[in-house]
Amino acid sequence: MAIELIVYAAPLADGVGLAAPRPALDAIAGAGRILGERQQAVQLSLLAPAGWTCGDERDVRGFYRRAAVIATASEPGLEGGPSGRWHAALVACGWLLILGGGGSAAAVVGGLWLAAGYPLMRRRVRARRLDAVRRAAAGLAHALGEAPIEAREHAGLTRLREIAQDTSRPPAERYRHASAACGALGLGGLSELYEALGRGASPDIPWCSMATVEGDDGSVRQPA
Amino acid sequence: MELEAFVLPLPDRSLGVVIWDRVRRRGTASSLAVYAPGELSPGELSEVASALTRSVGEALGQGLTGRPGVATLAIWWIVAALAAVLLAARGLTLGPGYAWLALLAVGVTLPWGMGLRALRADSLARAARRIAVRAGEVAPIPGGDARTRERLLAVWQFARGQRGTFEEQLVGLERFCRDNMWPAIADVYADRRAAAGGEADRVQPRPHLGRRAPRRRLYAALEMRAWRLS
Secondary structure, three states, X not given: OOEEEEEEEEEEOOEEEEEOOHHHHHHHHHHHHHHHHOOOOEEEEEEEOOOOEOOOHHHHHHHHHHHHHHHHOOOOOOOOOOOOHHXXXXXXXXXXXHHHOOOOHHHHHHHHHHHHXXXXXXXXXXXXXXXXXXXXXXXXXXXXXXXXEEEEXXXXXXXXXXXXXXXXXXXXXXXXXXXXXXXXXXXHHHHHHHHHHHHOOOOOOOEXXXXXXXXXXXXXXXXX | OEEEEXXXXXXXXXXXXXXXXXXXXXXXXXXXXXXXXXXXXXXXXXXXHHHHHHHHHHHHHXXXXXXXXXXXXHHHHHHHHHHHHHHHHHHHOOOHHHHHHHHHHHHOOOOOOOOHHHHHHHHHHHHHHHHHOOHHHOOEEEOOOHHHHHHHHHHHHHHHOOOOOHHHHHHHHHHHHHHOOOHHHHHHHHHHHHOOOOOOOOOOOOOOOOOOOOOOOOEEEEEEOOOOOO
């Protein structure tokens, strides 16, 4: 029992490619937030066609790290509010009000807020936000370094392998066919990958191609 | 903690849904029982579990984690508003231009975007936190309750006889679930209908259809494969 982080081993014409479509990236980012709440067991589940086994774990772990970096790169910072020169100008304005307010209580209160109160609140919020992001990142880093990797058979990917490795068609056509089939196979996130490969372009989702070898029993695996 | 997930029919495909706002607590064991019209591969079960992780993580991200607490927010609003009013009143003695300048200068220091909406998001995050602290104990397994399975298959049987456009079919499915006392799933179809054409695989509020205030149903959703039932 563990939080499962999934990545797809998408069948290609000449092997398998690891891919992390948007939902998988969002799940990795979500897992980071969950781990920031409380450290828990994590498992790296590699969804793959039937018979595919993961050989060298270093490449897979490296890909998970890359996906985690992309997934968490968009973590929001402190939204809104003046920053940089504007913030400095407000603080200076606060000091001017305190020093040159002419003994007016309103000017002193306003000045104190701008010179001290607001910067203090802002610092507290930033510290809390950074702490949350740091805890999530630490949780993910720990998990990705040590979590077990397991290949899990996915019925849709098994069907995609038949399409992608159908030698009666040229590779570009196979990819176009695979892209069209993704939706009905419950793999809509991979459609973009195959569509780009069919065009001969580089996909926008994180992916990497892995070489594979066929075992004596007919199973396909990555070379150790 | 016992969670339930359902693979529901959609025109030409299916929708995996994990409802996580109502969690049954029986003993110490945790599980995610997945009910589907047929056997799911281990990878598909992992996808359902991953959808739950994504949804709970997103809800956590919307909350006040890393934002000021409710008390700090209240102090912030009160003190900054007081400073703005006092300075504006003082500025008014010099002329309306100075009053506007004072309001603008202090107004930008107010925590805009961290008001009531943030508090509502925080209540969502609190619900998510209850699941998050035990998320690592939840393993997806095929659902074993015969009655629930029968209920799901009835929806699938109804879906098979459906005709018409995508939206009409969703309306039919929603009505069928409401007539059969399954409001949670009817709400899912209502959300799906509201978001038809857009992405609906996130936590979403139910559209306000009646006079009663809409209750927010919390669930994770993912599109799954098409099923051919005999």
